[in-house]
Amino acid sequence: MNKKMYKVGVLGATGMVGQRMIALLDNHPWFTVTALAASEQSAGKSYADAATWQLDTPVPSWAASMIVQKSAPPLDCDFVLSGLDNAVAGEIEEQFAAAGYPVISNAKNHRMAADVPLLIPEVNAAHLDVIDRQRKNRGWNKGFIVTNPNCSTIGLVCALKPLQEAFGITKVLVTTMQAISGAGYPGVASLDILDNVVPFIKGEEEKVETETRKLLGGFDGERFIDAEIAVSAQCNRVHVRDGHLECVSVEFSEQAEPEAVIRAWRSFAPETTKLGLPSIPDPFIIYKEEENRPQPRRDRDAGWGMAVTVGRLRRCPILHYKFVVLSHNTIRGAAGAAIADAELLAAKGLL
Amino acid sequence: MNKKMYKVGVLGATGMVGQRMIALLDNHPWFTVTALAASEQSAGKSYADAATWQLDTPVPSWAASMIVQKSAPPLDCDFVLSGLDNAVAGEIEEQFAAAGYPVISNAKNHRMAADVPLLIPEVNAAHLDVIDRQRKNRGWNKGFIVTNPNCSTIGLVCALKPLQEAFGITKVLVTTMQAISGAGYPGVASLDILDNVVPFIKGEEEKVETETRKLLGGFDGERFIDAEIAVSAQCNRVHVRDGHLECVSVEFSEQAEPEAVIRAWRSFAPETTKLGLPSIPDPFIIYKEEENRPQPRRDRDAGWGMAVTVGRLRRCPILHYKFVVLSHNTIRGAAGAAIADAELLAAKGLL
């Protein structure tokens, strides 16, 4: 399968997620970017002129000189990655799917739709089975939509999945400390976050609570069945550039010793990690023994930003265990997540 | 009672807590500082020379020129406030109590002792009844020890007390985001906290879990009875100067509507607030309606740093309610807490 180089179009290419997608696709072994699309104002300009590049690594030269196109079909590509803003993503992504393009989206618009997979390759690859139904429902021939979860949901669910498989999970209580890059650019005003924490991110707690249940749930051939897990989230913005840190308490269906919990993380080996997807590190879950880890700045880049780092497992006086989990919000939690989804689709012959 | 000016000695006067005590005692209506004591190295120097003043307000001129004494009795004062480091506080405070001085301490050493009050004036003034027993146990005539809680416990317990009175509390799960000033000076290295969160503070989670149960518990004439509340804490250091922010989930004994919960906070009026203690604002609990408050930088100075600000009450899918609480860690959580304790003792004729 890896022989073929797939042609990729990036929607919302000038935004923060689009920029990160371009950086991550530089020298990608399976994918080559053949189209960059953004808003009308950007269309017709070179990417270098259209985008205010935010990453600390330079814009790849192949991207700098590409002419940005309008975010509308047709584009010369095999599939599209969408970093579009929620305000416009819903309709544009449907247009591409209707026009025959597989769409892998980071936007929230279609995530909770009954016939759209909300996908983390290592967690719920089986949800891809819904694609046939999606096409039928919507009268699409070849195109379809797959989404990746919200940035604060992904790390949490990656850490929960091995525990769910090993012990069952009934309750999850999480408090997040989220990086400023999660709000895009210009995003969080420096006057709001210097010497401060903002204990509110619009819509975020709802996303964590609903997406987690869908991701850890099943697909019965007809529809998604939410996992029967009570999820409670409190979301905060902290003065960190990249990396969402989360304090989690969890209740299992079965008793488990601490060693067994750590073993569940360390030995977790879903089918997907055996497919050799280029963006999935092996292991993709790292358990750190140090008493003060994970930390955003020190651990966010583990596994080129695609690993999920867990630490501080200890018994919880209320639920069963508490622990800390960290993931890079713009790589594992956004652009890298969409690319990994595309890799899984490629590996399964769905592109 | 307010007619008398009490003479105060400050132990550990050169440290961070001692400095804050001095700043707060500047122009205090009941207390006048007559002795500053610190380590042997500081003894004999003027306070201006002995202390590396950290606060952004200037050192009061009366303090600057005082000669620092050794932290040992006798000192010319009616009682002592102790900002001593835990490493030495235990023994020195006992020496002062044995020598006849009431000791009000911010150190952790005696907090959990069976005959020492762990005191928040608005929460558990009745715990002072143990002082007679303490004197008898220890063979002290006039002196005694009273302690204030850990900085991350105080805000939490102030927010819980009205709920406990109104509805009963069975479970409390809290994740803290604590300011760097809580670690003293030089304390947290800038290289550890810039663009980072440290999800670990040594001994902190244990303090929150044990102190909360003592503070919300009773005194049966013989001994303290811990409240039957399960408490689970996760403690983090964030890049904030002052102000500990805490995300709390709580389970009540009885059902309560949200309006009733907010009313419990707003109408809470313990006997103590009627005593007119100079350091206790009325109300001392502020509930904010804004969806993104409290925030450390914007709310920590409410009630000259002695108010506790609560916000974001909403139902918790696992326990009953979740909310956010903030308090100033070096004022309400340390120096101001000890001074408020002293004020209560003065008002009750115990100094």
Next chain:
Amino acid sequence: MNKKMYKVGVLGATGMVGQRMIALLDNHPWFTVTALAASEQSAGKSYADAATWQLDTPVPSWAASMIVQKSAPPLDCDFVLSGLDNAVAGEIEEQFAAAGYPVISNAKNHRMAADVPLLIPEVNAAHLDVIDRQRKNRGWNKGFIVTNPNCSTIGLVCALKPLQEAFGITKVLVTTMQAISGAGYPGVASLDILDNVVPFIKGEEEKVETETRKLLGGFDGERFIDAEIAVSAQCNRVHVRDGHLECVSVEFSEQAEPEAVIRAWRSFAPETTKLGLPSIPDPFIIYKEEENRPQPRRDRDAGWGMAVTVGRLRRCPILHYKFVVLSHNTIRGAAGAAIADAELLAAKGLL
């Protein structure tokens, strides 16, 4: 003169400078706010609804309930303070002056006009003599425009003025490190400034270079004569909330010993400070002896934010001396500057 309470209108009342003006006018002994004006969108709303209050002190209750008016004459007031944005300030301020209102403006639009005073009360009160000419030039009867300098110019010029009087100044080379609040709200994106310095602020170096020469120059009855001082500025944005820090090198016309330089600052007593203007601290220049001061966080609030703090005087191997100066950019450098200008006008019977 102080008997009368002047009625003040605030233009641009919802912006950052307007907010600071309102906070500083709370309980002002001479001025009472009788009108708040802002853009069309805000007009008709209560100030509490119209403004996104950014300061850490609460909005004064008298302001919260005032109804915001359109920024156009007439307003019920004796004079207006303008915190308007440069984009609209030019025209609106002229409308008010033409309608008979004295206008004291923080905007840059009229600062360098040949008949408009650019005023720091302690530095160039004599420039007010131009007002008659301004009225004549523009056909205004009663109204006129007075401006305060750019936030990074004010601290510099306050520190230079005593040196100019004592020794003459021929060259000034300054590198600024400016706070984020200088860019307004939302202003600087947190992603741009976290773990960073931005060595560029649009138009800032030009303002420092031209305004300094006007402020330290004279008025010959006909026109302003720029001081014959070469000024070179490099301006940087640093990760500080409030307080512009500036490293200065200066060349004098005459030789001077270091003690004489410090004495020039400490003994500087312009006529204006004897007028008892409520916003001008006495002394308004503070020279600190410590080797590592002034610092933004520790010194910006000196003299309720209206003092200018100087330190680290030492000989410069290229020009004569180098030193460091700090001033609060939104108080001394903006809102407080305009209010002080108004106080001087009141004291001189010009309102």
Next chain:
Amino acid sequence: MNKKMYKVGVLGATGMVGQRMIALLDNHPWFTVTALAASEQSAGKSYADAATWQLDTPVPSWAASMIVQKSAPPLDCDFVLSGLDNAVAGEIEEQFAAAGYPVISNAKNHRMAADVPLLIPEVNAAHLDVIDRQRKNRGWNKGFIVTNPNCSTIGLVCALKPLQEAFGITKVLVTTMQAISGAGYPGVASLDILDNVVPFIKGEEEKVETETRKLLGGFDGERFIDAEIAVSAQCNRVHVRDGHLECVSVEFSEQAEPEAVIRAWRSFAPETTKLGLPSIPDPFIIYKEEENRPQPRRDRDAGWGMAVTVGRLRRCPILHYKFVVLSHNTIRGAAGAAIADAELLAAKGLL
């Protein structure tokens, strides 16, 4: 010359500079680390146990398992890199040199000695000629000492060298904004730098002023001749992790157009860059056209932290030109500087 793998010993291996040296020597094409040395307390432990690793990249596994030795000869290596603290570096480095080891040191102790090269490979390779004299002076056979400059001097001098060659330089006035990592670990307390700038770094201004003159000066066969350049420095600590930013004003001996200045930087090609030293990027000076660059976070990693980035060239109203320069203080300014020095020594057959 590149055929041989040199064996390197690292002195002060557990400190911040030593850690960075180890990270940079991982997979070095010419050098392989064969000895790690530190203080008595660390000696005998594995490096993983002895060092509190501060870098965000993991400790190389070959280093983690090495046993730390005492910082005294003999060590099994061809030369030593010294990241020792100034407090002990002077004596220990002399012991190694006396014992026959070439010593390349980041410490300040020997930098200004009359017979010790203060070396930047691209700037003053000819200074190595002093080594024979050094050996003779000190009675050393094979060993010798070479030093790299202070972290804030290096970037400045790299930017000045091409200008000196092209136009001559007579005056340099620089204001630095230096990163916290320059102070080592724990170094700068977070309470000192959050929301602040500290306008003082002990001894730093003197180092910049004296080292610059030595580096840009000559060696006449007998002794170093300081460049006849007046240098004036003001040094500040800002809230940035890595990367020293410097605002420079410079006066030339000859007139030059701006284009010529930029061309001098871009075309600068010292002999050394042709030697193919592995740590020297080509070009090693980058001139950025953007009006707001260089910035620490966005440019410090250019040329794997060994490039020097310059920007914002414009005429200075007092000296001739002003510009901004940035270099990574712990790579180009410390550990990488010493390694580059060692590479030059290797290329010249001096190891």
